[in-house]
Amino acid sequence: MNITLKQAEKIIAVAKEKSIEIDTKMNIAVVDAGANLVAFARMDGAWLGSLDISIKKAKTARYFDMNTGIIGELSQPGGPLFNIEHSNNGLITFPGGVPIKNAAGEIIGAIGVSGSSVENDHTVAEAGALAI
Amino acid sequence: MNITLKQAEKIIAVAKEKSIEIDTKMNIAVVDAGANLVAFARMDGAWLGSLDISIKKAKTARYFDMNTGIIGELSQPGGPLFNIEHSNNGLITFPGGVPIKNAAGEIIGAIGVSGSSVENDHTVAEAGALAI
Amino acid sequence: MNITLKQAEKIIAVAKEKSIEIDTKMNIAVVDAGANLVAFARMDGAWLGSLDISIKKAKTARYFDMNTGIIGELSQPGGPLFNIEHSNNGLITFPGGVPIKNAAGEIIGAIGVSGSSVENDHTVAEAGALAI
């Protein structure tokens, strides 16, 4: 199972709504089951540096099938995955990346959001992930 | 002047329509005046390798404010821009990248399309670029 | 549909047999539908430089769902896809990469072979692709 463009566009639309609702400007990326970009949107005035971060968050969430923040907890100095970020051409391991599941609970892709605090990024990502 | 996300989404919607009309499956990328990605869509079943190509075409068109095919004519062996593709982390210089202008004729971004013949790619890119 | 490791290992086994049959030493790579490596084998004494080439051939064949040699014909100087090799972190567009299809004719991955003449590389890749 793989995410469709129609699903990805719905996810981005919902994530944008949530972003506006909490008064933020986000970069929003959706990747498929192969961790390849399917859809992307950068809201007007969103941080430029968050473009790459949002894509890397989405990839990271799919690479390991978990929220990016969980990996970040494990990759701290002294933690079991310290410096895992050096793999895969660069991971982003703070919150804002969330796997996307279909109705059967299978992971079909992931969303990555960047542009505000990591709490806000995660809130918007989760809203998007739950849109389908 | 810079392209807005609303304009970029309109451009992608029109490019998708044109792509369906001519029976192709495209990767479609829109960059802003700073050559940074604003919006992207990969149609279901579109070539995976065209993802990167569509983004590079959009960037290339904005980097030099001209259709990518024109640069390709100049970058042939013996030509004045031979192997310019080695710059900017990789250019794509065959057709499918087109600058986007506002009503005043100012360049505000560019569209890159990849997924079929270069003729079809250009047709879809041009349809998108003319959507606003 | 995606290739399984068991299928990929069968493909590599058959490709190795064919390679021995025609007296060559090959690097053999198999990627899945997402163009990510599933299985790889470098035969003893095979060219070291062919390691990366075999993987890039497999990726290229899946990126565009066609034999790599076809892309190479189109990417010559003056051709419509000149210098397409600058995309996707480097393509290899001479023969030796072949898509892998399941019984239903769907592309589920690709094989890339490198270590001899491009004719031999293609022969071994095709033998592998037909193994399932």
Added chain:
Amino acid sequence: MNITLKQAEKIIAVAKEKSIEIDTKMNIAVVDAGANLVAFARMDGAWLGSLDISIKKAKTARYFDMNTGIIGELSQPGGPLFNIEHSNNGLITFPGGVPIKNAAGEIIGAIGVSGSSVENDHTVAEAGALAI
């Protein structure tokens, strides 16, 4: 002395068995004395992001002829090798990479395993390394 493909395939087979025994899904990479990939297998359903990590673990173990976890202890903040991960196009320095020795005790390659906890990764890597 250098590892043979036959040895590498034996190592991967044993590592797969161990992985199944402890109910994990692993990416398993074997490199030779030159730190170049000899054989690789990604088990069905294994984390996609562990592909690159398993290869980097194998390379790291051979680059320094020691278990990757030992390097990780030295590369912590304040440690003598802090941020050594920035070298060699990216090292992975947590457990899961183990040198491979021949009967005479000479290092002939290394194995890298990724897909579960670092303890499990190391267990599978060690099982593989001891297979020859």
